Amino acid sequence: MPTNLPPEYFAVDKRYRAATTTEEKIETLEELLGTIPKHKGTDHLRADLRRKLSKFKDSMQKGKAGSRQVSAFSIKTEGAGxxxxxxxxxxxxxxxxxxxxxxxxxxxxxxxxxxxxxxxxxxxxxxxxxxxxxxxxxxxxxxxxxxxxxxxxxxxxxxxxxxxxxxxxxxxxxxxxxxxxxxxxxxxxxxxxxxxxxxxxxxxxxxxxxxxxxxxxxxxxxxxxxxxxxxxxxxxxxxxxxxxxxxxxxxxLEIIRVYSQAPGKEPDLTSPFVMRRGGTIEEFAAQVHQEIASDLKTSRVWGSADFDGQMVGRDYVLQDGDVVELRAK
Structure with missing residues (x-):
């Protein structure tokens, strides 16, 4: 074993040897690796610890597979991306x-x-x-x-x-x-x-x-x-x-924020609809409500349009910050 190891190595090594669970072994081995200075004299020691760490992680992974637990890495997307x-x-x-x-x-x-x-x-x-x-x-x-x-x-x-x-x-x-x-x-x-x-x-x-x-x-x-x-x-x-x-x-993320405005009312600028850049009026209407999209009669835009409240078609491409008023048949 290298003779120039820092004192914290031996303190962590003592905890590693006393560890009784796989999780404790993994935690202390990872901490041990962080205490070892990187130079030629410690190459073999670091390689040996990494091999041990890999074996313990393999063991834990197999145990998880056997218990049919849901993976901690299965994280459902929330928000805009x-x-x-x-x-x-x-x-x-x-x-x-x-x-x-x-x-x-x-x-x-x-x-x-x-x-x-x-x-x-x-x-x-x-x-x-x-x-x-x-x-x-x-x-x-x-x-x-x-x-x-x-x-x-x-x-x-x-x-x-x-x-x-x-x-x-x-x-x-x-x-x-x-x-x-x-x-x-x-x-x-x-x-x-x-x-x-x-x-x-x-x-x-x-x-x-x-x-x-x-x-x-x-x-x-x-x-x-x-x-x-x-x-x-x-x-x-x-x-x-x-x-x-x-x-x-x-x-x-190539997203934009678009705000809905009900006819005759002020828009709620605190709760935007999030769309992909390049999204159209038709896609926005479908996001608001599918029935509105199918029965869409007119749409007006404040923001990127040539003038506020301009009437636009279904294929009009929206920009970040646009306010849209939709009217159904």
Whole structure:
């Protein structure tokens, strides 16, 4: 065993040896890995601990399959869209989700503190978007259900730490996802267009940009990127750029808000109907009520129309913030 291990390693190792359940073994092994410095002298020890961790996780997965429990990764989409928050250990995913939503994921300084996904709702003005904090992506072991959950998402929020080799984190995480056929949308031309591949928009959250010096590091980072990534510098600690991040998510989800106005009344601007960008009057009417769509007589639009209250046809393409009055036969 390496002789230069920190004191906290031995304290955690003592808890690992005393652990009696699989969950406790997994938790302490993950914490152990976080205490070991990375250098050549610890390679064998880290590899041995990762093998043990993989075996315990395999055992737990088989136990779950045998008990026919519903997977923790089967999370129903709520709100205007679902974004999977992914990334390497200690990138600050959980802190960001906790700061942005009503969720309370476990936040710790050691890696792999997140074991199960944690959903929470993020408010963007008057629209809610679901964020899901996920376990760190790990080449040694990955839950198949986690990969399936990311595939079902509308958007991938890839979180990296500006203070810890951000290029390596980005390249390794993207390579990992691509190895599981989850492909950034802007790279789709380089992959077969078949059902085995899932193409999703990616937003790179460059986290822990906590001061002006790190903001300069972010600028250098983006200047050196070769791919046309969407990026936002953020800080879960200071709240830096949180509003810009929210509206970037809104834009990448390609959604718009449309408000209904009953004839002779004021519109309710607190409860929009959420539609995909490019949505038409006919689609809006169907969302309000199917009978209105089938019996639609006239429709008027305030906002994107040439003048307020302009009468438009069923194929009129709506814009974010439009107010629509529908009249049925």
């Amino acid at each position: 679902q974004a999977a928050v992914v990334g390497p250990a200690n990138s600050g995913k959980s802190s960001l989700v906790a700061a942005l939503t009503n969720a309370q994921p476990e936040v710790a300084e050691y890696p792999f503190s997140t074991w199960n996904p944690t959903p929470g709702m993020m408010l963007i003005e008057n629209v809610q978007v679901q964020l899901i904090d996920t376990p760190p992506l790990n080449r040694d072991f990955v839950e198949p259900d986690l990969i399936d959950m990311i595939r079902r998402a509308d958007l991938v929020l890839l979180t990296i730490d500006i203070q810890a080799s951000p290029f390596d984190q980005l390249e390794e995480t993207v390579a990992f996802l691509e190895s599981h056929r989850i492909i950034p949308l802007h790279r789709q031309d380089g992959f077969p267009q078949d059902l085995r591949h899932t193409f999703l928009p990616f937003l790179i959250l460059v986290n822990k940009v906590d001061d002006e010096n790190l903001d300069e590091d972010y600028k250098v980072f983006t200047e050196l990127l070769e791919d046309p990534w969407h990026t936002v510098p953020v800080s879960a600690t200071t709240g830096h750029n949180i509003e810009q991040f929210k509206w970037t998510v809104f834009d990448l």
